[in-house]
Amino acid sequence: MSDFCFGVCDESFPERARALGRSCVIGGVNYGQGSSREHAALVPLYLGVRAVIAKSFARIHVANLINAGILPLVFADPADYDRIEQGEVLRLQNIHAGLERGRFTLLAGGREVPLVGVFSERQRAMLLAGGLLNYTREENA
Numbered sequence: 001m002s003d004f005c006f007g008v009c010d011e012s013f014p015e016r017a018r019a020l021g022r023s024c025v026i027g028g029v030n031y032g033q034g035s036s037r038e039h040a041a042l043v044p045l046y047l048g049v050r051a052v053i054a055k056s057f058a059r060i061h062v063a064n065l066i067n068a069g070i071l072p073l074v075f076a077d078p079a080d081y082d083r084i085e086q087g088e089v090l091r092l093q094n095i096h097a098g099l100e101r102g103r104f105t106l107l108a109g110g111r112e113v114p115l116v117g118v119f120s121e122r123q124r125a126m127l128l129a130g131g132l133l134n135y136t137r138e139e140n141a
Contacts, residue, residue: 018047024092026084027054032061041068045131051092053106053115055081066123069131071095073104076114084108099124 016023025044031054032040041064044052051071055078065072071092075081084090091107092115098104104115119127129135 020048022048022050024051024053024090025049026081027052027057028081029055031055031057032065033058038064038067041065041070044068045070066119066126067132069127069129069134071117071127073106073115073117076103076116080113083111083113096128099127 031052040061045068049070051073052065053073053075055075057065057072057074062072088109092098093105093107095104098115098117099119102116102118104117106113106115126132126135129138
């Protein structure tokens with residue numbers, strides 16, 4: 001399935017994602033809409049996607065991303081979406097502190113891009129554990 005991830009809009013995505021090893025996806029409005037099945041989050045995880053940054057998310061997809069251990073974040077200013085270029089090196093700063101505060105900073109080409117992520121205590125713990133399976137394993141150890 002991963003060979004076809006984002007194939008409708010970017011046929012080279014799977015190859016590039018595998019080559020990078022770790023990556024993030026930049027998405028638009030209502031990212032994940034129509035993708036309520038777990039596969040929509042598991043396939044990018046298999047390709048090394050560790051975060052999705054979007055203008056907004058479909059509710060069920062956010063839960064699936066968190067279950068997979070993928071960090072879902074929203075642009076504080078949706079206009080920043082248009083300032084990110086494909087292939088640009090991106091770096092999330094202080095992820096652990098961001099999980100506590102709900103505010104994150106993305107470094108993109110020397111610019112600081114503010115991001116937001118609102119998580120419950122359980123969701124934070126799941127993300128820190130790397131997803132629902134790891135979280136459950138840790139809770140039952």
